[in-house]
Amino acid sequence: MLNRVILIGRLTRDPELRYTPNGVAVTTFTLAVDRPFTNQQGQREADFINIVTWRQLAETCANYLKKGRLTAVEGRIQIRNYENNEGRRVYVTEVVADNVRFLESMSKTSQGQSYPSSDDGRFTDDPFADQGKTIDISDDDLPF
Incomplete structure (x- = not known):
């Protein structure tokens, strides 16, 4: 059996970091993921997907992710349920992430830049626009 999900989208809000009573870090955030087609209009x-991270990954996400940041998430779908204050059973579907990749440089989002979009709502900012520049690295810095 296989339960594996890979998503790429933008955070709809800053991550929320909490700790369990045992001191385990848990971070939650929502990822907006564009659908690959347009509606009748x-x-x-977009789908808004709840993401949960645990332990060190949770602390890293809380420290470095911000609203609007392009992010890749890899993990598994989890469905849990609980009884609310009114006695009704509530079901929650979320992705428990075990791998999160930051797809934009921190400086771009920390400078408060907006993300331009085209008429169809897709983001047009190219995260690879600065690729191809020469990097000055000495042979002593190489790990091989």
Whole structure:
């Protein structure tokens, strides 16, 4: 059996870091992921997917992710349920991430830049626009 998910999207809000009573870090955030098609009005829609990270990954996400940041998440789908204050059973579907990749440089989002989008709502900012520049590294810095 296989339960594996890979998502790329933008955070809809800053991550929320909490600690369990045993001191284990847990961070939650929501990822907006564009659907690969447009609706009847020609507009692109998105799904808003809840993400949960644990332990060191949770602390890293809380420290470095911010609202609007392009992020890749890899993990598994989990469905849990609980009884709310009204006695109703509530089901929650979320992705428990075991790998999170930051797809934009921290300086770009920390400078408060907005992310331009096209008419169909897709983001057009190219995270690889600065690729191809020469990097000055000495042979002593190489790990091989």
